[in-house]
Amino acid sequence: MSDATEIVAALLRHGFSPFVGVPCSLLAPLFSDLAGRGVLLMATEEGEAVGMAAGMVLAGRKPVVLMQNAGVLNALNPLLSLHAVFELPLLLVISHRGEPGAPDAPEHEHCGRLTLPLLELAGITHDMVPADGGEALALCLGRAAAAVEGGGRHALLVARDTFRGQPTAGVAPRLSPREMATSPPGFSSGRTMRRRDILAAVFARFPEAVFVASTGFIAREAVAAGARARASVFPVIGSMGCAAPVGLGLALSAPQRKVVVLDGDGALLMKLGALASVSSHAPANLLHVVFNDGVYASTGGQANAAGLVSLARLAHAAGYATSVQVETAAGLAGALAVAAPAAGPNLISVATTFEPSTDAPRVDEPPATYAHRLRALRLCERQVSP
Ligand SMILES: Cc1ncc(C[n+]2csc(CCOP(=O)(O)OP(=O)(O)O)c2C)c(N)n1
DSSP states (O other): OOOHHHHHHHHHHTTOBOEEEOOOGGGHHHHHHHHHHTOEEEOSSHHHHHHHHHHHHHTTOBOEEEEEHHHHHHHHHHIIIIIITTTOOEEEEEEOTTOTTSOOOGGGHHHHHHHHHHHHHTTOEEEEOOTTOHHHHHHHHHHHHHHHHTTOEEEEEEOTTTTTTOOOOSOOSOSSSSOOOSSOTTOSSOOOBOHHHHHHHHHHHOTTOEEEEOTTHHHHHHHHHHHHHTOEEEEOOSSTTOHHHHHHHHHHHOTTSOEEEEEEHHHHHHTTHHHHHHHHHOOTTEEEEEEEOSEEGGGTOEEOGGGTSOHHHHHHHHTOSEEEEEOSHHHHHHHHHHHTTSOSOEEEEEEBOOOSOOOSOOOOSOHHHHHHHHHHTOTTTTSOOO
16 A cells, blocks of 8 residues: 555655645545644645745745646636746645545545646646555655656645545644743633534525525534435535535525525635625625534545634725624524624634544535526525626
């Protein structure tokens, strides 16, 4: 088996460092090992990671960027318009979700099929990390080092089972050279509320609302809770960061209907500009609930910037009508009671405990079924459109 620790050690021997990334569950053992060695920097979005790497190359370093293949679509612009234009070498480590022929969740299908053709079109050479390690792995990493030494952009692809069962404990202890705060900015007692309890409270408060749930465990648990509450839930299972933009589009198109975005802190950080868009379009009917656990729980619990940056203060600065952070069930109930009649957009950042797994099943209906159901409601009819 190819071992995450062995790969990191070999890359370091080849002179690669630091490592910049946005996590994927398939890469969790790599992230864990890198964090333990203190050579990992987290980014909020894959294109941003590629931009950071460009700066590092300009300063004379040999960075590695880690991402899921879904993130390649976010990264293509700086890979082409920055690295290719300025002839900056780069090594990428990319998990290959939705690899043709290997069963995976539906959100990975299109991206999985296009990953290799896209890399080829972008002039990025690539190699699969061999399943068995040993000599084959040494040769593969040697080719990668030579490609980057030659000035190229090269990707190491990681298949679904490559690191299966390898340790993921020792989650990123530090996000950046600044120490992780023990409790998030503005929270006094840390994160204690569970996702499912938060969801239950929000569903109970807004029986008529449409819910847009973000990528990962939030979507899975929201679908399960929504089914129990007979509520309308649209799970944004892929396109991480798009729950808020989808919610904004819905809210603007159906101003008589309450729209509740159930967002992850990592997802919100990935498209932070959405805060400005929501605020500038000022949908009075939009409530933005952020599950603030300070980590990417769905991919193994790697730290994200919500440990250092107050999302509620960012929303306030962007111009949300109200934005608060809460850390107890009573605080959440109070905030929901205030948000219910208030003109939005409103944001509630809820201190959420880190839960490394969920027993909620994967979203099992075909994704298009959720879209058909929501579209059949014809929410924009009898509304005045802008
Ligand atoms: C563009 C892209 N990059 C990475 C991923 C992998 N991914 C899926 S869920 C997830 C974590 C989401 O974190 P957050 O929004 O904080 O929610 P949590 O998992 O903590 O509930 C990541 C990184 C992805 N789906 N798409």
